[in-house]
Amino acid sequence: MAFAVEAAKKEGLGNFSVLSAHKALMPAVGALLLDPAVKIGAFLCPGHASMVLGANVYVPVAEKYKIPCVVAGFEPLDVLVGIIMILRQAKEGVAKMENGYPRVVTA
16 A cells, blocks of 8 residues: 555655555454453454464464464355364363464464
8 A cells, every 4th residue: 555655646646545444453352352341252363364464463362361363264164164173272171373274374
């Protein structure tokens, strides 16, 4: 986006606009975790945001709050894999970050 803004300025384009709707994921996660009225058992983490941030961004959440965090895609099978991974963690009594969407997301 920054490149497009710079190029438009350089070209003197008068009909170029940017409506930035960027959101920060981790402050939202932090707000949920700090709200005593919200009880979260696990996070099914979004694949599209994790593709940009990397899956390891959730490691501190899993470690500090002892909440499973599993990255998943949006296809039905991807979601099911993510849910199975969360259920496996619950059954084993562990809370860690796992990447259930490795074809798109890296650490």
